Amino acid sequence: MNAPLTGTVALVTGASSGIGAAIARGLAADGAAVALVARRVDRLKSLADELPLALAVGADVTDATQAANAVARAATEWGRLDIVVNNAGLMLAGPVADAPDGEWERMLSVNLNGTLNIVRAALPHLRRAGTIGPRDVADLVTISSTSGRLARSGNAVYSLTKFGVNGFSEALRQEMVPHRVRVGEVAPGIVDTEMATHTRDGVREAFLGQVAEVTLMQPSDIADAVRYMVTRGRRVAVNEMLVRAAEQT
């Protein structure tokens, strides 16, 4: 039997580490050709070398032109685009009152503008794939967070961005129903990745202390959720998945 995504083309942002790299591996194992998008091209190239059909595409998703070029590169290389995973993201935790200049803007820029830039460029391709292709359906998945469902002190601006992408995804889902583009959102709990290392000193230790007793999820646990979402038959649309570490409150 063919792998379920044979003949499809996927694009994953933030594929240079953590959850994005695991999603790319998972989609490739399911048979998709995968365009790997992020800024650290060396890492993308080593991942591409491991996968049967993959392309490393260096791009900063906060730049609309670079995002559009990355999408165009994938679609040109393989002639179509069936699955897009908006995964690139940044969490800079910390109390609102103490935030250094520029931290909020960086989060808003990657988590919101980055997502919008990729969506704008990808929609025409996804709409086409929704009607012509191996599956007659296309998928747009955004990686949100439990912070997009439940606001907690110390994570206000990150929560703002993730509540934002959830609202955007739901509205877009309704708009895309006639075009057979399924729009879904996966909300991970705490996953063992580089994410916390970006948070400033002092706050990072407090954050890691809070989760010290929890067995963290691995990136592949979230990749499994994305794979489940995009491999359903076309009569099913899994629009939301909340996946927490079992010991997480």
Ligand code: NDP
């Ligand atoms: P990582 O820090 O390991 O990965 C973040 C990815 O985003 C990297 O590949 C990075 O690549 C990419 N990225 C960041 N900024 C840009 C940019 N401007 N342009 C292109 N790519 C960019 O963290 P995770 O894997 O944990 O995070 C992935 C997603 O999962 C994020 O959206 C995060 O909010 C979400 N999430 C993570 C959780 C966790 O506990 N880890 C929990 C809930 C949600 P590069 O630097 O090479 O550009």
